[in-house]
Amino acid sequence: MIPEEVISDIKHATDIVQVVSETVQLKKTGSNFAGLCPFHSEKTPSFTVSPTKQIYYCFGCGAGGSVFNFVMKRDGLTFPETVRALGRRCGIEVPERALSAEEKEKIGAREKIFLANRLAADFFSQTLKGGQGSGALAYLHNRGITDETIEKFGLGFAPDSWDAVSGCLSSHRVPVDIAVGSGLLIAKETGRYYDRFRNRIVFPIFDTAMQVSGFGGRVMDDALPKYLNSPETPVYHKARSLYGLHAAREGIRQSGTAFVVEGYFDALALHQHGIAQAAATLGTALTRDHVRLLSRCGAERFVLVFDSDGAGIRAALRSVPVFQKEYMTAKVLVLPTGHDPDSFVREAGADAFLELADKAMDLLEFLMDAAIRRHGLSVEGRLKVLGDMREPLLAMEDRVARSLYIRVLADKVGIDEGAVSEKIHKAPAANVRPQVAEPWQDAPVKSLDRIKEENSLEFQIVSMLVRYAGIHAYCRDVGIADYFQEPGLKEICSLALAYDGPPEAMTDWFLTNLREEGQRELVARLAIDEFPVIHQRCVTLIDQYVRNRNRLGDDLSKRIRDAEARGDHELLLSLLEEKRRFSQDLKRRQH
Numbered sequence: 001m002i003p004e005e006v007i008s009d010i011k012h013a014t015d016i017v018q019v020v021s022e023t024v025q026l027k028k029t030g031s032n033f034a035g036l037c038p039f040h041s042e043k044t045p046s047f048t049v050s051p052t053k054q055i056y057y058c059f060g061c062g063a064g065g066s067v068f069n070f071v072m073k074r075d076g077l078t079f080p081e082t083v084r085a086l087g088r089r090c091g092i093e094v095p096e097r098a099l100s101a102e103e104k105e106k107i108g109a110r111e112k113i114f115l116a117n118r119l120a121a122d123f124f125s126q127t128l129k130g131g132q133g134s135g136a137l138a139y140l141h142n143r144g145i146t147d148e149t150i151e152k153f154g155l156g157f158a159p160d161s162w163d164a165v166s167g168c169l170s171s172h173r174v175p176v177d178i179a180v181g182s183g184l185l186i187a188k189e190t191g192r193y194y195d196r197f198r199n200r201i202v203f204p205i206f207d208t209a210m211q212v213s214g215f216g217g218r219v220m221d222d223a224l225p226k227y228l229n230s231p232e233t234p235v236y237h238k239a240r241s242l243y244g245l246h247a248a249r250e251g252i253r254q255s256g257t258a259f260v261v262e263g264y265f266d267a268l269a270l271h272q273h274g275i276a277q278a279a280a281t282l283g284t285a286l287t288r289d290h291v292r293l294l295s296r297c298g299a300e301r302f303v304l305v306f307d308s309d310g311a312g313i314r315a316a317l318r319s320v321p322v323f324q325k326e327y328m329t330a331k332v333l334v335l336p337t338g339h340d341p342d343s344f345v346r347e348a349g350a351d352a353f354l355e356l357a358d359k360a361m362d363l364l365e366f367l368m369d370a371a372i373r374r375h376g377l378s379v380e381g382r383l384k385v386l387g388d389m390r391e392p393l394l395a396m397e398d399r400v401a402r403s404l405y406i407r408v409l410a411d412k413v414g415i416d417e418g419a420v421s422e423k424i425h426k427a428p429a430a431n432v433r434p435q436v437a438e439p440w441q442d443a444p445v446k447s448l449d450r451i452k453e454e455n456s457l458e459f460q461i462v463s464m465l466v467r468y469a470g471i472h473a474y475c476r477d478v479g480i481a482d483y484f485q486e487p488g489l490k491e492i493c494s495l496a497l498a499y500d501g502p503p504e505a506m507t508d509w510f511l512t513n514l515r516e517e518g519q520r521e522l523v524a525r526l527a528i529d530e531f532p533v534i535h536q537r538c539v540t541l542i543d544q545y546v547r548n549r550n551r552l553g554d555d556l557s558k559r560i561r562d563a564e565a566r567g568d569h570e571l572l573l574s575l576l577e578e579k580r581r582f583s584q585d586l587k588r589r590q591h
């Protein structure tokens with residue numbers, strides 16, 4: 001761990017404009033600098049750097065934060081690595097601080113889980129090669145998996161036993177709480193334990209540092225569940241893990257392309273056939289973290305590989321906003337009927353697969369064609385197609401791209417482009433808000449039309465607290481943080497009210513203390529624009545919010561009396577529960 005004062009020294013000795021200038025050509029615009037964003041591709045600069053606040057924010061993709069956040073994101077470093085890198089730059093040496101007992105324990109637990117996983121992976125691998133694993137080995141060979149692949153991916157076998165893994169771990173003196181914490185053992189209510197993985201082929205899941213973070217297990221017959229994965233643990237999160245990524249990194253970097261498949265065997269088969277840029281999601285929809293992970297490995301193009309069934313359409317539909325939010329595009333490769341990537345590549349070979357990948361369809365076009373296949377091109381069918389495409393098209397924030405897709409869709413369904421556009425845009429989507437100034441501000445706010453919750457008074461109060469320290473005392477007096485409902489905003493609010501330094505160092509306070517990247521980006525966005533704030537309007541807004549929340553309590557009491565009078569017991573019970581929760585809030589407020 002690095003001492004706080006060293007971090008602070010390095011921060012003060014570093015100029016964000018200089019650091020950013022190493023990769024981004026910046027131009028002065030008013031009091032800020034602007035340039036082309038290094039985190040998404042764009043033609044007009046929306047990446048803004050404030051020299052006075054020492055922060056950056058991109059109005060295109062929403063990336064933002066301090067100079068530390070910038071270097072972490074740009075160079076893919078951890079926080080301590082970033083501090084050391086910037087320390088070297090300004091000649092400040094970074095000493096190591098001794099860890100506190102709590103920190104040691106936390107790091108210790110993670111390391112112990114990695115160790116338990118490693119021991120179990122070796123055990124599974126040995127078992128596969130020994131007599132007990134002969135059936136499993138035959139099964140793998142039968143599915144076309146070579147010994148080389150088995151070795152490279154560390155495949156193993158969990159014997160048909162309730163205590164084989166637990167025996168192995170205890171012989172290596174792994175504490176029981178670690179074995180349970182790793183997900184390898186399951187605790188029974190009686191205080192005893194048993195193995196999670198039994199009579200299954202086992203696939204170790206590696207993180208990018210080549211450590212075993214978790215396991216997947218597959219049965220060899222029709223037993224259920226067919227696949228079983230490690231639960232979420234301190235070192236394994238399925239929304240942030242991809243199977244085979246450790247082996248795919250180099251291939252992705254070289255080709256700039258990532259193939260995303262759905263199953264273990266799909267990933268293995270592609271790798272075995274020389275298509276080394278494939279990774280599998282682990283029984284979950286593709287997440288933004290997955291996309292970020294892959295793009296950090298160098299992926300610029302994404303190809304989602306689906307079997308030809310309806311599950312592919314659902315997964316594709318879900319991934320549209322994921323790619324949109326990361327400013328990435330994706331293609332969809334649908335295999336011929338009856339094939340999955342594994343069977344296809346074994347039968348037709350790698351070249352045939354890559355040929356199909358070259359012809360892979362754009363994600364949106366894939367959805368259009370699927371909708372047309374589903375509904376047909378009758379009058380009614382075409383209207384349904386437009387209805388199906390409305391949400392994915394509106395999810396596109398890039399208006400130029402959206403209008404291009406509308407043209408494609410108009411072409412496909414044979415309807416005039418203007419009419420299609422009107423149909424898509426007709427009823428305004430719930431999350432699109434016209435650009436208007438905050439009521440407490442003098443000037444309009446750029447690009448604040450993003451999230452639905454931003455309409456709320458809580459959001460407005462937070463954006464006021466971040467920009468204007470002059471209102472903090474008033475907010476503290478009315479105890480405003482206790483009224484907040486949205487946990488993320490509540491945290492920013494409490495942090496603002498705990499601040500007592502000079503106004504110019506306030507942004508830094510938020511960026512240092514907020515743990516969530518989304519929260520830091522929000523603060524950077526709010527802080528980078530300076531508008532004159534009108535104190536009295538702030539006060540009005542806060543009073544209005546407090547009144548609203550209190551009125552909710554009065555209203556509840558009235559509804560309870562009504563329900564009582566009418567003898568509606570079911571309603572009465574639920575209202576009383578609501579009231580109980582509300583008064584708990586209130587009590588907390590008074591302490």
Ligand SMILES: [Zn+2]
Nearest residue numbers: 037040058061
């Ligand atoms: Zn950007």
